Amino acid sequence: MKTITRDEWKSEGDRLYGNFKNWKFKCVSCGTVQTMQDFIDAGIPADRAGNFVYQECIGRHTKEKGCDWCLYGLFQIHTKEVEFEGTKVPVFEFAEIEKP
Template sequence: MTETKTVMTNAAWRAEGARRFGTDDIMQWKFRCVSCGTESSPADFEKVNADPRRAPHECIGRHLKPVMHIDGNSKPCNWTAGGMFRLSSVVEIEGIEGKPTLAFPFADYIGGEPA
């Protein structure tokens, strides 16, 4: 099985976020966890006293206690884009000074409305 990965420049990623969410305010953008499908924004992270800069990279479940689910299929989870197991739907963003960053894909919104 061949793994596919989306690679974007930082400028292209920011432009796509602004297009999808109708604003360039990243605090309003939503990201979809590749493991459980939970959608959350940096503003959601702030509401649970978590660093909003982590929203593109971590499921909000990492910041809610407890995160252990008996059935193993509950939401939200504790997945991270840069963890040991990398799923192909993770986006690689070309970072500053050539250091790439892994992020969850955007939630399905177009022009600020759910798609």
């Protein structure tokens, strides 16, 4: 298990993708790559979508793609946690950057 600070996580996401809405996460269960915009497009309010994108597969909210996995369930198969104010939060890994 890799644990990083919130600041390290934010720096990595900003470096890779810029604005948080553009950050891409890969579901640990099915491999679906998703962004915050995918959740907004599925009808999730932006304030909630920002929390779901790194812990829930989009398939929990739409049957069009993905699965119903979440990182706060019984089975812990994630590989990264972000530590913030003494609490470790499981997060999906960032998706790989597509090369042109």
